[in-house]
Amino acid sequence: MKIKRVTVTPIAFRDPPLLNASGIHEPFALRSIIEIESDNGYIGLGESYGDAPALLIQQQLQSQLIGLDPFNLNQLRRIVQATVAANKPASIAGAELAPGSHASKAVSNAYSAFEVAFLDLQAHSLNVPLVDLLGGAIRDEIPFSAYLFFKYAQHVDSPYKPDSWGEALNEEQIVAQARRMIEAYGFKSIKLKAGTLPPEHEVSCIKALRKAFPGYPLRIDPNGNWSLETSIRMAELLGDDLQYYEDPTPGLEGMAELHKRTGLPLATNMVVTDFDEFRRSVALNSVQIVLADHHYWGGLRDTQALAKMCDIFGLGVSMHSNSHLGISLMAMAHVAAAVPNLDYACDTHYPWQEPDEEVIKGGKLPIVDGCVKITRAFGLGLELDHDQLGKLHDQYLTCGIRQRDDVKQMQRYKPDWKAVKPRF
Ligand SMILES: O=C([O-])[C@@H](O)[C@@H](O)[C@H](O)[C@@H](O)C(=O)[O-]
Numbered sequence: 001m002k003i004k005r006v007t008v009t010p011i012a013f014r015d016p017p018l019l020n021a022s023g024i025h026e027p028f029a030l031r032s033i034i035e036i037e038s039d040n041g042y043i044g045l046g047e048s049y050g051d052a053p054a055l056l057i058q059q060q061l062q063s064q065l066i067g068l069d070p071f072n073l074n075q076l077r078r079i080v081q082a083t084v085a086a087n088k089p090a091s092i093a094g095a096e097l098a099p100g101s102h103a104s105k106a107v108s109n110a111y112s113a114f115e116v117a118f119l120d121l122q123a124h125s126l127n128v129p130l131v132d133l134l135g136g137a138i139r140d141e142i143p144f145s146a147y148l149f150f151k152y153a154q155h156v157d158s159p160y161k162p163d164s165w166g167e168a169l170n171e172e173q174i175v176a177q178a179r180r181m182i183e184a185y186g187f188k189s190i191k192l193k194a195g196t197l198p199p200e201h202e203v204s205c206i207k208a209l210r211k212a213f214p215g216y217p218l219r220i221d222p223n224g225n226w227s228l229e230t231s232i233r234m235a236e237l238l239g240d241d242l243q244y245y246e247d248p249t250p251g252l253e254g255m256a257e258l259h260k261r262t263g264l265p266l267a268t269n270m271v272v273t274d275f276d277e278f279r280r281s282v283a284l285n286s287v288q289i290v291l292a293d294h295h296y297w298g299g300l301r302d303t304q305a306l307a308k309m310c311d312i313f314g315l316g317v318s319m320h321s322n323s324h325l326g327i328s329l330m331a332m333a334h335v336a337a338a339v340p341n342l343d344y345a346c347d348t349h350y351p352w353q354e355p356d357e358e359v360i361k362g363g364k365l366p367i368v369d370g371c372v373k374i375t376r377a378f379g380l381g382l383e384l385d386h387d388q389l390g391k392l393h394d395q396y397l398t399c400g401i402r403q404r405d406d407v408k409q410m411q412r413y414k415p416d417w418k419a420v421k422p423r424f
């Protein structure tokens with residue numbers, strides 16, 4: 001079996017005005033959809049970053065993968081490494097929270113984008129679900145968490161009709177957002193994206209969530225935007241309200257000191273993002289839970305390797321998410337199904353994407369009782385809807401965004417806004 005066609009299609013879909021430590025989301029999020037076809041008619045799908053630096057590498061890889069055996073992932077990696085080395089991608093400051101633009105992640109990003117599609121195709125050719133190629137499913141229902149954001153009611157300049165979630169800036173609105181998300185999807189745990197409004201206010205929103213949802217595990221994620229002192233002060237206010245404290249303060253050393261001073265379990269998708277940082281984190285005891293993400297950890301199999309390392313070093317594992325569609329969600333679900341030590345519900349931005357903006361047949365994937373279910377369907381069990389893909393590609397062509405930049409977007413609301421870390 002040989003690969004005879006590789007198609008990389010950049011897409012843009014509507015994204016709400018969600019606030020974060022860098023600034024605010026732009027009106028459209030970018031992704032790329034990867035389709036590979038073998039000479040005997042099997043198709044494999046992948047979804048990855050659509051930001052310009054990631055897309056450039058993916059597009060350069062398209063023709064180089066023709067003729068490759070889709071089972072040869074080592075060869076895929078070599079081709080990716082050579083292509084990235086020849087391109088020398090650069091990072092931009094405003095893209096700190098957009099792993100699709102991190103130069104240091106270029107190989108793992110691009111490898112992962114195609115690895116998922118290769119594995120999907122392999123699994124289709126063997127008539128098995130993708131998870132079987134990862135050693136088989138330990139669970140077939142993968143728990144996800146309600147992922148709350150502070151947000152504005154609408155984007156600056158109103159590029160389209162405001163989303164149905166409305167404004168969320170105070171306790172009442174955050175509790176209402178949680179209630180709606182839990183009622184719609186059945187989530188059993190709650191994460192609040194923080195690092196954007198004054199820390200005491202964000203903590204009071206956690207307190208309001210604690211009151212409204214007794215017994216629900218809660219997490220807060222200021223994306224490293226609180227100083228060590230602020231993080232300690234907020235830890236005292238939070239008491240034992242948290243399941244884990246996610247990236248409150250920047251740096252491996254800062255997190256290590258925070259853990260030493262508070263004893264709280266710290267989680268990260270910011271200070272441990274590759275195996276070198278993992279090694280340094282273990283030496284410093286910086287974090288207790290690593291949030292994996294196959295998109296930048298180098299694919300599904302390297303995510304399993306990460307989970308194994310966490311097991312060896314006594315760390316917990318959960319999963320991180322950026323704005324994404326169903327192929328990514330299903331890929332996350334398959335690898336999560338094959339991680340024995342997945343101790344926490346995974347993150348997902350999926351509820352923030354609009355129901356009419358999905359590229360797979362059948363529309364958006366269901367999340368029921370807080371879980372994504374994997375079936376015995378072959379591969380990822382998904383098929384592309386080419387009409388929808390075309391529609392979201394046209395939106396990419398006209399939206400004018402080529403690289404996520406939450407800082408630049410916030411400057412459209414607040415001209416003096418800068419990328420400062422930590423802000424509080
Ligand atoms: O999309 C966002 O605003 C998030 O802040 C995202 O960029 C983060 O990478 C992520 O969700 C996180 O958990 O840190």
Ligand SMILES: [Mg+2]
Pocket residue numbers: 221223246247268269270320
């Ligand atoms: Mg995070």
